[in-house]
Structures are given as structure tokens and as C-alpha cells.
Amino acid sequence: xxxxxxxxxxxxxxxxxxxxxxxxxxxxxxxxxxxxxxxxxxxxxxxxxxxxxxxxxxxxxxxxxxxxxxxxxxxxxxxxxxxxxxxxxxxxxxxxxxxxxxxxxxxxxxxxxxxxxxxxxxxxxxxxxxxxxxxxxxxxxxxxxxxxxxxxxxxxxxxxxxxxxxxxxxxxxxxxxxxxxxxxxxxxxxxxxxxxxxxxxxxxxxxxxxxxxxxxxxxxxxxxxxxxxxxxxxxxxxxxxxxxxxxxxxxxxxxxxxxxxxxxxxxxxxxxxxxxxxxxxxxxxxxxxxxxxxxxxxxxxxxxxxxxxxxxxxxxxxxxxxxxxxxxxxxxxxxxxxxxxxxxxxxxxxxxxxxxxxxxxxxxxxxxxxxxxxxxxxxxxxxxxxxxxx
Amino acid sequence: xxxxxxxxxxxxxxxxxxxxxxxxxxxxxxxxxxxxxxxxxxxxxxxxxxxxxxxxxxxxxxxxxxxxxxxxxxxxxxxxxxxxxxxxxxxxxxxxxxxxxxxxxxxxxxxxxxxxxxxxxxxxxxxxxxxxxxxxxxxxxxxxxxxxxxxxxxxxxxxxxxxxxxxxxxxxxxxxxxxxxxxxxxxxxxxxxxxxxxxxxxxxxxxxxxxxxxxxxxxxxxxxxxxxxxxxxxxxxxxxxxxxxxxxxxxxxxxxxxxxxxxxxxxxxxxxxxxxxxxxxxxxxxxxxxxxxxxxxxxxxxxxxxxxxx
Numbered sequence: 265x266x267x268x269x270x271x272x273x274x275x276x277x278x279x280x281x282x283x284x285x286x287x288x289x290x291x292x293x294x295x296x297x298x299x300x301x302x303x304x305x306x307x308x309x310x311x312x313x314x315x316x317x318x319x320x321x322x323x324x325x326x327x328x329x330x331x332x333x334x335x336x337x338x339x340x341x342x343x344x345x346x347x348x349x350x351x352x353x354x355x356x357x358x359x360x361x362x363x364x365x366x367x368x369x370x371x372x373x374x375x376x377x378x379x380x381x382x383x384x385x386x387x388x389x390x391x392x393x394x395x396x397x398x399x400x401x402x403x404x405x406x407x408x409x410x411x412x413x414x415x416x417x418x419x420x421x422x423x424x425x426x427x428x429x430x431x432x433x434x435x436x437x438x439x440x441x442x443x444x445x446x447x448x449x450x451x452x453x454x455x456x457x458x459x460x461x462x463x464x465x466x467x468x469x470x471x472x473x474x475x476x477x478x479x480x481x482x483x484x485x486x487x488x489x490x491x492x493x494x495x496x497x498x499x500x501x502x503x504x505x506x507x508x509x510x511x512x513x514x515x516x517x518x519x520x521x522x523x524x525x526x527x528x529x530x531x532x533x534x535x536x537x538x539x540x541x542x543x544x545x546x547x548x549x550x551x552x553x554x555x556x557x558x559x560x561x562x563x564x565x566x567x568x569x570x571x572x573x574x575x576x577x578x579x580x581x582x583x584x585x586x587x588x589x590x591x592x593x594x595x596x597x598x599x600x601x602x603x604x605x606x607x608x609x610x611x612x613x614x615x616x617x618x619x620x621x622x623x624x625x626x627x628x629x630x631x632x633x634x635x636x637x638x639x640x641x642x643x644x645x646x647x648x649x650x651x652x653x654x
Numbered sequence: 655x656x657x658x659x660x661x662x663x664x665x666x667x668x669x670x671x672x673x674x675x676x677x678x679x680x681x682x683x684x685x686x687x688x689x690x691x692x693x694x695x696x697x698x699x700x701x702x703x704x705x706x707x708x709x710x711x712x713x714x715x716x717x718x719x720x721x722x723x724x725x726x727x728x729x730x731x732x733x734x735x736x737x738x739x740x741x742x743x744x745x746x747x748x749x750x751x752x753x754x755x756x757x758x759x760x761x762x763x764x765x766x767x768x769x770x771x772x773x774x775x776x777x778x779x780x781x782x783x784x785x786x787x788x789x790x791x792x793x794x795x796x797x798x799x800x801x802x803x804x805x806x807x808x809x810x811x812x813x814x815x816x817x818x819x820x821x822x823x824x825x826x827x828x829x830x831x832x833x834x835x836x837x838x839x840x841x842x843x844x845x846x847x848x849x850x851x852x853x854x855x856x857x858x859x860x861x862x863x864x865x866x867x868x869x870x871x872x873x874x875x876x877x878x879x880x881x882x883x884x885x886x887x888x889x890x891x892x893x894x895x896x897x898x899x900x901x902x903x904x905x906x907x908x909x910x911x912x913x914x915x916x917x918x919x920x921x922x923x924x925x926x927x928x929x930x931x932x933x934x935x936x937x938x939x940x941x942x943x944x945x946x947x948x949x950x951x952x953x954x955x956x957x958x959x960x961x962x963x964x
Contacts, residue, residue: 311786444933471933477788477886483668484927484935487661491805504788508884515797517807536790538883 301340302599304329304590305367307358307382308374308397312349313477313504316530317579318374321396323572324583325371327564330571332591339594343371343587350502352377352446359385367391368601369590369608371583376400376447383408390601392608394589396582399526399549400450404625412589412608412622414582414615416549416631418447421525422454424633424649425498425547429455430462432635433521433545433654435495439468441485441509443501451525452500459498467492472509474501479508486516494520502527507536514540521654526550529578534641546636547649551617553581564616585615658928663806665924671812671881673920674819678874679897680904680912681826682745682867688843688907688957689863691763695770696748698894699777700741700868704875705885706781707740708733712791712879720796729794730814730880737876738869745868746861748773754857774890781887790884815877822873823913826866830909839863843907892936896923899943905953914955 306325308318326343333340346362348355355378362370363385370386370393373379379398386393387408395403395413399421404411429435438459442452449471456466468488472480489497497513497520499506506528513522514537522540524533526548534541553561553568553576564584568576593607612621621629635652636643646652658665679701686694711733721729752773756766798810830836841849842859850856879885896919904915919939926938946953 313787315787470931473933473936475892476888477786478888478892479788479882479884479886481668481672481882482932483672484665484924485932487664487668487805487924488657488928488932490664491657491660508788511883515809517799536788538793 300338300599301342302594303342303344303365303367304587305344305346305362305365305370305372305391307346307348307355307362307370307372307378309350310345310347312347312351313474314350314375314502314527316503316532316577317397317527318347318350320577320580321371321374321583321586323568324396324576324580324585325587327568327571328584328587328591331567332595337595339597339599341591341594346372348373348375348378350375350378352381354378356381356385358382363389363391368599369393369593369604371396371586371590373398374579375445376403376450377445379403379411380446383411386410390605392590392601392605394586394608396586397526397550397579398447400446401454402450404623404627408626409609410605411626412628413626414585414589414617414620414628415579416628416633418451418454418525420631421547421549421633422451422456423458424549424635425451425455425523425525426458426462426464428545428547428635428649428652428654429496429498429523430459430464432649432652433496433523435464435521437465437467437492437494439489439492439494439497439520440466441468441489441497441499442471443499443505444471444473445501447527448500448502450500451527452498455498455500467494474505477504479505482509482512483516486513486518489513489518489520490516496521496523499524499528503530503533503536507533507538507541510537510540510544521545523547526578529636529643531577531643534638534643537638541638541641544638545646545654546638546643547633548578548636549631549633550579550582551634552576552578552636552643552645553616560614560616581615581617585617585620588613588615589620655929658925661805661928663804665806665928666921667803667806667808667812669921669924670917671815671920672923673900673917674816675874675878675881675893675916676897676900676919677913677916678819678822678870678877679893680901680916681823681870681909683898683901684904684906684908684912685839685863685867687901689839689860690753690766692753692766693770693898694748694867695767695894696752696773696777697745697867697871698890698897699774699781700745700748700890701871701875701878701894701897702777702781702885702887702890703744704737704741704872705879705889706785706789706875707737707872708876708879709789709791709885711736712794717792717794720793722796726795730876733876733880734818734873737872739872741872741875742865742869744777745864745871748868749861749864754860778887778891785887788884788886791879793883795880811881815881818873818877819916820913822870823909826870827909829866835862895943896939899939899946902951902953903942903946905955905957907957908953908955911953911955915953918954 346358359382376398401419440456442448522544633649682697900915900919904911
């Protein structure tokens, strides 16, 4: 009895020792230089109709992560890209894959439609996600504790646009058109409501959906707009459609001002609109960083240009800041989803794009809406929506 | 309703313009169905190939600014020829690869239909590899306002599309009803076996049918690019279904029906959109398809390619 007991204890002790030893050996077997690495995902449109926007965010995030990895930290970060082409359906099938791949955080999803459709998946898996660009208001109403966004939503952009139109541009009759997407329709609805409360009339309110990359024939909406004799046309949607729509409007003889939101804020809009681009107005709750910037923005501009041989685009600074939030957490030793989430939600620093701090529902604190005008083929800043005039 | 009345002339002009393109593409569907009893689902991609051929031609010629006068006329004729050849050639290849082997083996109609869908997807994805984004072109024709009726403005490029479509239709009608070869087509449509007994080379007839249908779609593609100045690999998808609707509306297998159906569908879409709003455009177009199939499946003018003529 005594001998059997001793043998049993000995056996258990040996097994325990071996298994602890194995576990200790197994924990840092990731690479030969014995630094661990974590995966942070990016989800957005990289090859679809509006890929410029997704690529901008990915590049901004990649810049931040590459800069961090270059400091030879204890835990490196690998950026894993999930190309949804901006399509909510594709995003929904990619989300489970990303979760299975073991990402500890997500920069994105880029568009509101894909965020709306994948949010529940991230929430259930506990993956903190920080979108650099999804602005639909209802996204923060889902009680997703993992949801964050680093730019003000369309609850700011819509009224900002309305303010510019009614006061700055003195428009009294406005046509509001959207592309039937989660983002486009949301922005158009916010703006239309604010226009009405601002005392102007929404003379036309219609949607024209786009099928993939095909440009629809906007003839019927253009005829309606012509008949209503409006001062301005506000389009809620992305640049791939906004450009051709502005062009067809001009060819159809509509002289009203063309105004759109951040989804259209890209040089591709100028290209797609052709002769109709000059004199168009575009808004954003993001800030474009160009050669004339100062301070940290100037450093960001130089670094981005050196890394990607191109100017930073719409949401590049926001992508950079989103990645920085995760980098700060990883630097602090937080390398699991559960550890990162409170750190992400409590983030507080001065980013390249703006002051980063979140409300309890994941929205960024504060929100300035900036207005841009296309002048001589270039997108130039004309101030905030409160100050800008047409 | 007041919007409809206000915009009536504008809607009419735009409806006839868009309808012209539908009609040209519908011709291909109707011809192939009339002769082979096959719905050529890949015809929408034949149209798409015509658009890309036009874009390539514009780039190759190096058009820098809008053309006018004789230069424009020659350009349009040349572009039309190039697009017709490209689309016609693609249609012939399609027939050879996707349909003829099945016909030889005596396969069922269903097999041919599945082959058609497969070919359609294949061509779409093939072009998406090289051209994932929309491809735009320079302006080759100024959009000059010529005249106006009420709120409607008659613009030069709209006139081009409408007149071009009608002209091609008239030419085709003459060919099918007035020439010996046209008689061969009609004979094959009526009864392939009897036609063979009469000495008609069925394979040649089918080949030429695809060629003509494809060429018409190619010209439709050229007009589309001159009008819209943009194309994508996906352009055929919805336009193809609407053109098929137009063919059914007018009477599938009926050439004049294709023209009537196309123009009518264009008008119905525009009028419907002016009453209910642009978001209803596609719903209206497809409702027309459903209603026609339910209440008058032979279409407005009935099937006639295979009907006996005095």
C-alpha cells in the first residue's frame, strides 16, 4: 500500500513536471529569435469598385505597424488583410475566417454595410474592432462593446453638409439622392432631415442602386432633378458612382452644385466626373493630410510618401491611428482579445488625424466636419462646414 | 402623376434612347431563339465584348478631343465595324465551343441552357481579371443639344443611338425577309429537318445567325460606349436580362418584335421611374417580364421567324 502510493505520487509528479516543461517550451516556439507575434486584421475594399478608400486605410495601418515592428519589440504585429471588396456579403463570409485565424484586433471594417453585417461576429468572438471610416449612425446603437470608430459619424456629417448647403451655399431647393447602401442612404437621410430643419426644401429624394461596377443610366432621376429646378444636388454614396453621376448630371444640363460626402472624397471622383468635377463640393469628418501640413502630420506625410510612393489619401491618417491604438496595447503586453479590449476602449492620445478618445458606445469624442472643393482638378480644403461658403 | 406629365417629353426621349440599345441586344436573343429554340444567356457578354472592343478602338485611334462632321461619321462607321466583328466573332466562337458539341450529341435543351449560363459566367470573370474596374473613355462625340420639346432636350448622341438602332433593325429586317439567305434562316427556324431536305446547310445557317446577332450586339455596344463613355466587365448582366425582357415583350423569335419590345421597355422604365421614383426602375422592368410571360407569353407581335410567309 505504502509503496504503491509512493509510486503513484512519483508518477503523477513526473507527468506534471514533464507537462509543465513541455508547456514552457511550447509557449515561445513562434520563431527562432524567440519573440512572439500577434495578428491584427484589416478588412475592407482592396480590389473592388471603391478600392482606393480601403487601400488608403490599409496603407496607413501598415505604416504604423511596420514602424512599430522596426523598433524590434518583444511582440511583433502581423497585419493580416481580408479583402471584402466593400461587399457586405463577402465580409460576412470572411469574418469567421479572420476569427479562426486568431486575430486579436481588427482595423476596420472599412464600409458601413460590412460593419453592420459583421459586427455581431466580432462582438461574439470578443475581437475589438476599430473602424477608420464607417460612419453610419446606427452602428453604435447595437451595444457592441468591441465596436469603435476614429471618425465622427454621419450624425455630424449629415447636419454639417446641410449647414453648408443652407447657409454657406444659400441653397433653398436641394435634391438628395443616395446609392441605397447602408452608408449612402444613412448619410442622405441624416442630411435630408437636417436640411428640412434648416428651413430649406428637399425637392427630390430618391435612390439609384448600383450593380457592382456598372454605372447606371441616371436619366430618369436627372429629368426629375431638372424639373424640380434645384440649387444643389446632394449625393450619398461612393466615388465609383458619384463621379459618373455628376458627369451625367452636367451632360443632362443640370447646373446645380454637386455635393457629396466622404465616400466620394478621392481623386478617382475627379477622374470619373470629368468636366463636371470642378466646382463640386465634398465633405468629411476626416482630415486630408497633404504636403502643406505641419507637426506630426508632416512627419506622417513624409513617412507615408516614402513607404508607398503616393500621397496619403482619405482615411490614411485614421488607419494609422487605428493601428496605433492596437500597437499601444501590444506594447503594454496585452496580446489577447480580452486583454486588448479595455485598453482599446480606454485609448487616449493625440493621433495624426485627431485627438483619440472614445465614448462608451465606441464613437469618437468630438466631431468636426470639413468641406473640400474641387478646384482645377484638385481637392482643396475650404474650411469647416460652419465656415465654408460656395 | 404631375411629375410624369411634367417630364413626359424628357422621359420619352430618354426611353427611346435606352430602348434603342435594348432593341439591338434583343435582336441577338430573338434570332438565336427563333432558329435554335435556345436562350443564349451568354449574349449579354457578347454585348460586353463589343463595348470593350469599342474602348480598345478609341484608344488605338488615339482620339484626343471630340470629333465632328465627316471625321465623326467615319469614326462611328469604323468603330461599329470593329465592334460588330469582335462581337460577331465572339458569338461564332461561343457557338462552336459551347453549343455545337452539344447539338452534335443530341443533348437536351436544358444542357444547352446550362452551357449558356456557364459560358456567360466564364466570359464575365475572364474580363474581370484584366479589367476589374470600370473603364472610361474620352468623349468622342459632343453632347450637343439640337432641339427641345417641352422639358425634353433632343441631344445629338441620343439621336445617334435611336437612329442607329432603328437603321440596323431595318437593314436586318430586309436581309431576313428579302434575301435568299434570309429565307434559309426562316426555313431553319420553321423546321430544321425540312430545311435540310431542301438543301439548306443548317450548320452554316446557325453560324451566320450567331454572327448577325452578335454583330448587332456589337453595334449596340459601340453606341453604348459613345453614349455613356464607360464600360465594365459586368455591364452585360442587367442590360442582358432587360434586353431579353424586351425580346419576350415584343415576341421572341420576331425581329420587329425585338425593336418594338426594346423601345417599349425603355419607355416603360422611364415613365415608371418618373411616377414611382428611380429606385423602382429595375422592379418595373422585371415586372413587365413577369406579366408578359404570364398573360401573353408569345409577346405583343407573336413569334414569327418560323411562321410561314406568303
